[in-house]
Amino acid sequence: MAPQKSQKISYSAMHANVLDPATMSSLEISNLINANTNAVTVANRANQAAQRGDYQTAVTLHREALALKLKSFPETSIQASMSYNGIGEALLRLGDISGAEEAFLKALYVRDDKIHGGLGEGPRLDAAVMRENLAQVREAQGRFADAKELRLRGQSKGQICCANHKCPNQLFLLSGLKHCSVCSSVFYCSAACQKQDWRRHRGPCNGEKERRQAAETRAKEQKEENEDQITPETEENAT
Template identity: 50%
Template sequence: MQRANMGPVYHQNIIHPGLSGAETNALVRANTIAISRSNAASSANEAGRYDEAIRLHQEALDLKLQAYPDTSVQAGISYNGLGEALLGAGRLQEADEAFAKALTTRERDGPAVDAAATRDNIGALREAQGRFAEAKEVRLRGKGKNEIMCGNYKCPTNAMYALSDLQGCGACKSVFYCSKACQKQDWIRRHKPLCKAHCANAQASNQQTTTG
C-alpha cells in the first residue's frame, strides 16, 4: 500500500518448487535484501529525499525480479513505491509508467486496499499533470465496491470508504476526504496550489467562452 503512516513494508519470501537448495537460498536472500531496501526507500520518501527513495525502490525491484515475475504482487509493491517517489521528485511521466504497472497487478490480484491506494496515487499524479477530470475518474473507479481512499496521503485510517462517506473538494470536486481534518492537511501539504491553478484556468476558459 505504501501510504506514509504505514509500518515497514512486508513481502513474504517465496520458495519455488524444483530449485536446488543453493538457488532457493539465493532467492530468499535477494528478497530479504529487497525488503530492507523497500523499507529504507519508504523512510527516505517520507523525509522528502526523493532521489534516494527512487534509487532504493529501483534496487528493491531489481532484486525482487530475480524471484518474482514483473506482474507479481511483490513487484507491484515496488512499482507503487517507485511511483510515489517519482511523483515527489516531479518526474511525472516516469511516475505514470510505474503506477500503471502497479495498478494492473493490484487490481487483478489485490488486496483491494492496495489497488485503492494506487488509484488515489494516480489521482494525485493526474492533478499534478493538470488533468483533474481524469483524477476524479480514476478515484471513482472503486465507487461500486465502496473502495475509495481518502485523498489525504497521511490519513490516519488508511481505510476504504463509500463515496457517500466522503466529502469532495468544493472547488475542483476531483479528490475526496474522510474528514475536514484530512482535507485541511492535504490542502496545506499538496492540493492547494494545484487546485487554485486548475480553478483559475477553468474560470479564464469560461470567461473566454462567454465573451467570445
C-alpha cells in the same frame, strides 16, 4: 500514500515464481532466498528514507529492491507492484511526473479491478490507494476529469480512500467523503485531512480554477460575438 501494511497477503493470489525450484541447485535456491530476504530489507530502508523526506534515496532503494524481487517474481506480481508504487510515490514528491506516472501505471495494473483492466490482485485498499496515487499525477497534469474517474472507480463497492497521504488507511463510501468545493475532483474524510493535503492540492487546484474561469470567459465572449453578428438575411427581414 503507502499501501496498508497490516493486512496479510493471500498466497493463493500471488503469481508463480519465474524460476522453478525443481530445476535449481541447492546453491541457486539459497541465493534466491537471500535475494528475496534482501529485497525486504532494502524496501524497508526505502520506506524509512521516504518517511524522513529523502525521496531521492527512496527511489534508489526501491529500484534496488525491485531488481532483487524480479529475480523470482514477474513484473505483474504483488511484490513488484509494491516497489513500483514506492518508486512512484517518491518520484511524485520529487516532481518527476512522467516517471511517477510510469511507475503507478505498472503498480495499478496489478491491483486494479478486472472490470477496469487490472489483475485484481491483493487487498482492495491497496488498489484504492494506487488509484489515488495515479489520480494525483493526473491532477499535476491538469487532467482533473481523469483524476476524478480514477477515484470513483471504487464507488459502487465503497472502496474509495481519502486523498490525504497521511490519513490512516481506510476505505470509504462516497457518502462518507467530502469533495473539494473548487474542483470537485478530490475527496477527503474530514476537514483536517483536507487542510493537511492543501499544500499538495493547492497548486493543481488553483490551476484548474483558472482554466475553468478562462473557458467560461471564452464561451461567454463567443456567445456575445455570435449574438452581435447579424446576417444579411436578418437585416433584410428587419427592414
